[in-house]
Amino acid sequence: MDIIITGLLLGGTYALIAMGLNLQYGMARIMNLANGEMLVAGGFAAFWFYTAGQVSPILTVFLVAPVAFAANWLIYMIFLRPLVKRAKSRGQLEVDAILTTFGLSFVGVGLMLAFFGGDYFSYSYLSVPVHLLGDTYGANRLVAFGAAVAICGALWLWLAYSRMGVSIRAIAVAPDSARLVGIDVRAMAALAFALGGAVTATGGALISTFLTLDASTGVIFTLKALVIVIMGGVGDVRGTVVAALLLGLLETFVASVIDPGLTLAAAYLLFVVILLVRPQGLFGRKTT
Amino acid sequence: MKRRTFTTLATLALIAGMTTPAFAQDVLKVGAVAPKTGPLAGGAAVSYWPNVKLWVEDVNARGGLKVDGKQMKLEVVEYDDQTNPGETIKAVQRLVDQDKAQIVLPPYSTGLNLAAAPIYARYGIPMITSTATTDKAADLSKQFPNVFITLGGAQQIALGAVEALTKLKAKGDIGNKIAMVNVADAFGIELAGVAKPAFEAAGFEIVYESSYPLGTQDLSPVMKGAKAAAPDAFVAFSYPADTFALTEQAVIEDLQVGAFYTAVATAFPGYAKRFGPAIEGVLGIGGVDASSPAFQDYAKRHEAVTGAQPDFWASAVVYSTFQVLEQSIEAVGLDNAKIIDHIKANSFETVIGTLDFDENNNNPSFWTVGQWQGGVFKGIASTGREGAVDPIKKAGWK
Numbered sequence: 001m002d003i004i005i006t007g008l009l010l011g012g013t014y015a016l017i018a019m020g021l022n023l024q025y026g027m028a029r030i031m032n033l034a035n036g037e038m039l040v041a042g043g044f045a046a047f048w049f050y051t052a053g054q055v056s057p058i059l060t061v062f063l064v065a066p067v068a069f070a071a072n073w074l075i076y077m078i079f080l081r082p083l084v085k086r087a088k089s090r091g092q093l094e095v096d097a098i099l100t101t102f103g104l105s106f107v108g109v110g111l112m113l114a115f116f117g118g119d120y121f122s123y124s125y126l127s128v129p130v131h132l133l134g135d136t137y138g139a140n141r142l143v144a145f146g147a148a149v150a151i152c153g154a155l156w157l158w159l160a161y162s163r164m165g166v167s168i169r170a171i172a173v174a175p176d177s178a179r180l181v182g183i184d185v186r187a188m189a190a191l192a193f194a195l196g197g198a199v200t201a202t203g204g205a206l207i208s209t210f211l212t213l214d215a216s217t218g219v220i221f222t223l224k225a226l227v228i229v230i231m232g233g234v235g236d237v238r239g240t241v242v243a244a245l246l247l248g249l250l251e252t253f254v255a256s257v258i259d260p261g262l263t264l265a266a267a268y269l270l271f272v273v274i275l276l277v278r279p280q281g282l283f284g285r286k287t288t
Numbered sequence: 289m290k291r292r293t294f295t296t297l298a299t300l301a302l303i304a305g306m307t308t309p310a311f312a313q314d315v316l317k318v319g320a321v322a323p324k325t326g327p328l329a330g331g332a333a334v335s336y337w338p339n340v341k342l343w344v345e346d347v348n349a350r351g352g353l354k355v356d357g358k359q360m361k362l363e364v365v366e367y368d369d370q371t372n373p374g375e376t377i378k379a380v381q382r383l384v385d386q387d388k389a390q391i392v393l394p395p396y397s398t399g400l401n402l403a404a405a406p407i408y409a410r411y412g413i414p415m416i417t418s419t420a421t422t423d424k425a426a427d428l429s430k431q432f433p434n435v436f437i438t439l440g441g442a443q444q445i446a447l448g449a450v451e452a453l454t455k456l457k458a459k460g461d462i463g464n465k466i467a468m469v470n471v472a473d474a475f476g477i478e479l480a481g482v483a484k485p486a487f488e489a490a491g492f493e494i495v496y497e498s499s500y501p502l503g504t505q506d507l508s509p510v511m512k513g514a515k516a517a518a519p520d521a522f523v524a525f526s527y528p529a530d531t532f533a534l535t536e537q538a539v540i541e542d543l544q545v546g547a548f549y550t551a552v553a554t555a556f557p558g559y560a561k562r563f564g565p566a567i568e569g570v571l572g573i574g575g576v577d578a579s580s581p582a583f584q585d586y587a588k589r590h591e592a593v594t595g596a597q598p599d600f601w602a603s604a605v606v607y608s609t610f611q612v613l614e615q616s617i618e619a620v621g622l623d624n625a626k627i628i629d630h631i632k633a634n635s636f637e638t639v640i641g642t643l644d645f646d647e648n649n650n651n652p653s654f655w656t657v658g659q660w661q662g663g664v665f666k667g668i669a670s671t672g673r674e675g676a677v678d679p680i681k682k683a684g685w686k
Contacts, residue, residue, distance in 0.1 A: 002512070003509075006506070006508055006509060006512075009506075010505065010506045013505065013506070109325050110325075113324060113325065113329075117333055118323075118324055118325070118329040118330060118332065118333030118337070119330060119333040119334055119558065119596070120330040120333075120334070120528055120529070120532075120553070120556070120558055121558075122532050122558060122562050123561075123562055124536070124562050124563060124564070127536050127539055127540060128540070129539075129540045129541070129542060136540060136541055136542070137508075137540070138508070138536070138537070138540045141508075210533075210536065211505060211529070211533070212528065212529040212532040212533065214329060214330035214333075215325065215329065216325045216326050216327065216329045216330070216371075217529075220503055224505075248506075251506070252506065252509055255500070255506075255509035255510065256509040256512070256513065259498060259499075260469075260498050260499065260500040260501075260504070260507075260509060260510050260513075261472050261498065261499040261500060261501065263500070263501060263504060264501040
């Protein structure tokens with residue numbers, strides 16, 4: 001029981017890390033390697049507001065999300081739209097996007113270094129024990145899990161049932177055909193990218209309550225997000241959630257029952273097995 | 289195209305020429321290379337970079353460094369090596385060959401110092417390392433006679449932890465059951481490898497032992513496993529992010545132990561800021577003679593100049609090695625070979641007290657364990673430093 005809850009909590013954290021990238025890569029078709037930097041920036045905002053003004057990170061989220069949305073929309077418009085315009089094929093766009101966002105990740109690290117310094121930022125928020133079914137868990141992890149459930153649930157509902165959500169899914173499936181039915185593909189892609197950035201920064205603000213970050217830790221989260229998104233299937237919210245929970249449960253199980261030293265090995269073994277059995281990811285569509 | 293490049297270069301050179309201070313010959317270029325990005329950037333931002341700034345400010349405030357009877361102001365050239373040994377080496381070459389730096393400070397961390405030792409040796413630069421822990425000082429100094437070690441060896445650091453716990457056991461503060469974990473990289477594995485037999489020889493029983501990969505995002509299974517074994521003491525040879533995470537999990541799980549030891553970053557001011565009074569009695573790697581006026585004065589200046597507090601381990605050691613270099617240069621001038629001989633032959637008064645190198649270019653007396661007592665991380669075990677205090681039993685977390 002204890003393993004299941006701890007694993008689910010970790011899975012929720014992973015979902016927060018990966019959901020934004022799924023929107024950006026799956027919907028807007030931008031393989032964003034600067035994703036982790038956006039996450040760290042969100043975490044830094046939470047840290048700054050908390051240490052400077054005792055503002056709860058849960059409230060900071062409501063400021064971080066719109067700011068990150070606007071910032072990511074601008075990033076898309078300035079740096080990525082020209083690439084989309086000139087790309088002749090999806091493959092070319094992918095290569096261009098990877099190179100550009102790789103560069104942007106360095107810019108991100110540099111900016112954070114210049115503004116905030118290279119020191120670790122960590123603070124204590126809600127690090128109080130909560131008793132649940134006879135065991136103790138950190139309240140901050142529970143809060144992050146709750147937020148992950150809310151964010152992923154809202155995203156799924158929105159994508160599945162709203163008109164805009166359907167349009168976004170349409171551009172993910174067939175960007176060329178989507179135009180024929182009157183969807184403004186460019187605007188929708190920008191929206192998806194900006195939304196992905198907002199979700200990532202929100203996730204960063206939430207996980208900074210229990211993880212220690214510094215300006216250069218972004219790349220670790222980018223890698224984790226990438227593994228989860230590919231495992232779950234590019235462009236599918238359910239896939240990312242399932243993959244994140246699976247990874248959290250597996251790592252916790254291995255750490256508790258076998259040996260904490262083997263968690264990484266187990267995670268990548270799962271990754272390899274899924275890629276071998278279902279190369280398109282758990283919920284991914286077969287590429288035609 | 290070529291002509292345009294030439295024009296640009298010429299313009300740049302002209303601008304550079306105009307901005308150079310008028311008394312160029314009275315300026316001494318100091319090169320510094322360490323991580324500003326990459327995995328070790330967080331540690332370097334606490335222990336290394338502020339000291340470069342402070343030292344240069346201090347020396348310039350006195351009117352500069354006295355070289356052969358002339359006062360020379362210091363000017364720093366900083367490079368980020370991205371925590372990448374290849375970049376460290378390139379930056380050192382660049383500092384010497386292109387920037388013509390007359391002083392090159394040592395890099396940051398054990399790995400980067402060892403990787404850069406050959407290039408420092410090739411240029412004959414005195415390399416008084418301040419953030420490298422190694423047990424191979426004798427071999428190193430034989431191969432690279434320009435390298436000095438001040439922070440101590442991994443072996444003694446692990447044995448210091450054993451010694452501190454043995455003291456607590458002798459006082460009756462803790463029993464003999466230990467939970468021991470380590471981060472699965474060279475640092476954690478080496479320290480755990482030394483500590484395990486030493487703990488057993490000292491009559492301890494290791495009831496829980498495990499390692500975890502660097503960058504693990506959830507250490508609660510580790511802490512739950514340790515707690516389930518009901519240890520009297522918890523020891524973790526950890527890195528900064530896991531030091532924070534393990535302490536937080538210990539608070540959440542309310543781990544009741546008489547001794548709680550975490551390694552790197554326990555001595556950071558940020559650790560105290562995050563956990564507040566809960567860390568009273570927490571043991572960690574490092575330590576300083578917190579009561580010495582030299583350290584207190586240094587800490588005050590550090591905060592005034594850099595806006596941040598120094599940590600209670602490597603910070604003062606980093607600054608003290610700059611002082612050694614400073615005193616040697618004032619004594620013998622800028623000839624690297626003479627500086628190295630001077631460092632070998634003399635002892636130096638610094639912010640951590642007297643620094644004196646043995647025949648292996650090694651500083652034999654260094655702090656190994658400290659403990660948070662009343663908001664200050666005080667040294668409690670060392671290999672011959674003065675000012676150690678007695679360890680106390682870890683109280684509860686609340």
